[in-house]
Amino acid sequence: MKLATWNVNSLKVRLPHLTDWLAGAQPDVVCLQELKSEDAKFPRAELQASGFECAVSGQKTYNGVAILSRAPLLEVSTGIPGFPDEQRRVIAATAAQVRVVCVYCPNGQAVGSEKYAYKLRWFAALRDYLAAELARHPQLAVAGDFNVAPEDRDVHDPKAWEGQVHVSEAERAAWRALLELGLTDSFRLFEQPEKVFSWWDYRMLAFRRNAGLRIDQILVSADLARRCTACSIDKAPRKLERPSDHAPVIAEFSWDQSISSYAGSVRNST
DNA sequence: ATGGCTACGATCCGTAGA
Numbered sequence: 001m002k003l004a005t006w007n008v009n010s011l012k013v014r015l016p017h018l019t020d021w022l023a024g025a026q027p028d029v030v031c032l033q034e035l036k037s038e039d040a041k042f043p044r045a046e047l048q049a050s051g052f053e054c055a056v057s058g059q060k061t062y063n064g065v066a067i068l069s070r071a072p073l074l075e076v077s078t079g080i081p082g083f084p085d086e087q088r089r090v091i092a093a094t095a096a097q098v099r100v101v102c103v104y105c106p107n108g109q110a111v112g113s114e115k116y117a118y119k120l121r122w123f124a125a126l127r128d129y130l131a132a133e134l135a136r137h138p139q140l141a142v143a144g145d146f147n148v149a150p151e152d153r154d155v156h157d158p159k160a161w162e163g164q165v166h167v168s169e170a171e172r173a174a175w176r177a178l179l180e181l182g183l184t185d186s187f188r189l190f191e192q193p194e195k196v197f198s199w200w201d202y203r204m205l206a207f208r209r210n211a212g213l214r215i216d217q218i219l220v221s222a223d224l225a226r227r228c229t230a231c232s233i234d235k236a237p238r239k240l241e242r243p244s245d246h247a248p249v250i251a252e253f254s255w256d257q258s259i260s261s262y263a264g265s266v267r268n269s270t
Numbered sequence: 271a272t273g274g275c276t277a278c279g280a281t282c283c284g285t286a287g288a
Contacts, residue, residue, distance in 0.1 A: 009287085010277055034287085036277070061278055062286075107287060147288075166288065201288065202275035213288075245276080245288080 001096060001253045005031040005143035005216055006237075007104070007199075007246035011064070012036070014244055015043055017237050022050045025234065027250060028070050029095050031102035031143040035064030042066070057088045064088050065102045065144070069095040081132075083125035090126075092133070097256065098224065099137035101130065103144035108165040116165060119147070123174035131181050139256075140221040142183060145199075145246065147215050148175040150185065154214035156195060166213060183219040186231040186251040198233050199246045207238055218251045227253040 004027040008014040011032065022030070035042070035058045042056045051070055057078040058064035065088060067073060073093040080090055092101040103126065108119035134140055148171045152158035161167045179185070187196075197212025206212065220228055230252040238247045 013277070034277095109286085109288090164288095199288070204274055206275095215288080242276090 001029070001098070001255060002027040002250055003029045003031075003098075003100065003141055003143060003218060003253065004248050004250045005033070005102070005145070005218055006248035007033040007145040007216060007244060009034045009244040009246065010036045011043065011066075012041070013242065015046060017240055017243070019046060019050050021234075021237055021248065022047075022052070022068075025248070025250060029098070029100055030068040031100065032066045032068065033064070033102070033104035033145045035066060036061060037064060055091055055093045057091045059086075059088045062087065063104055065091045065104050067091055067093050067095070067100055067102050069093070069100075071096040080122075080125045080129045083122070083129070085122075089122075090129075094137070097139060098253075099133060099140045101133060101140070101142045101144075103142060103146065105145060105147045107147050108171065111163065111165050111168050120170060120174055123171075123177070127174075127177050127181065130178060130183070134181055134183075134221060138221060138223045140183075141224055141251070142178070142219040143217070143249070143251075145216050146175060148172060149213040149215050150175050150217075153194070154197070156197065156209075156211045156213070161213075166215060178219060182222055184222070184225045186218045186220050186225070186228050187214070187233075187249070189225060189228055190231055196233055197247075198249055200238065202245050216246055216249050218249055220251070224253065227256065229254055 039058045052068035055076040056066040076093045089104045106119040109115040198216035200207040200212040
């Protein structure tokens with residue numbers, strides 16, 4: 001089972017990239033962020049033609065998240081319970097016995113700003129929400145754009161970024177607090193090359209210089225970590241014309257024997 | 271050098287992203 005996450009930075013603009021990528025990478029579940037469009041404009045038919053059903057929580061101009069899945073999406077929920085928020089940043093659903101939480105964490109703009117304070121409040125609420133989800137769902141994945149580079153090795157130039165938003169100690173502590181719930185960064189379960197990133201600024205020829213950050217992650221519960229066989233970042237879509245500034249992250253899981261009937265239905269659904 | 275792209279929704283530029 002392949003689970004992916006991709007901040008597409010406008011689904012309207014990126015739909016051709018997305019459908020091409022779905023056909024090539026063959027993921028089973030995909031978390032999308034920054035749709036930047038209303039639910040009524042979601043390209044449900046096109047994605048259905050690619051073999052996916054969709055759960056969507058979008059809004060005009062900003063934010064917006066969705067989960068695509070070849071298997072049925074059950075128990076769909078949006079937002080963080082007890083944390084009222086106009087900004088559509090969270091959607092969750094169960095696919096093939098795995099609870100999938102798709103997140104678009106706040107950017108934070110600048111350390112000390114109002115948006116930074118919102119980011120930290122938001123992470124605290126996410127933590128409490130995930131604690132409750134973990135209690136109910138031993139097989140849990142939290143995939144998305146966390147807008148935090150967890151360690152210096154996730155930053156192309158740690159010195160230049162020191163203390164900045166995305167790498168500040170308070171943000172990293174908020175991110176680590178998610179791991180303290182019993183989640184693991186699936187990317188770090190495996191030996192990885194140095195300087196692998198998931199986002200590169202559109203400016204400054206950043207992609208060509210590999211001046212990026214690894215801010216998109218797939219966190220997994222202990223049960224799911226045991227089944228995780230690979231995690232990588234696919235830079236190919238970032239090389240296309242008019243790309244998203246983010247690249248997709250993909251984690252692969254061995255099929256649980258106890259849900260082999262689900263596995264069969266997923267595999268045959270294309 | 272604190273800029274430099276890109277997308278959006280409104281114009282003939284501002285806001286936001288990261």
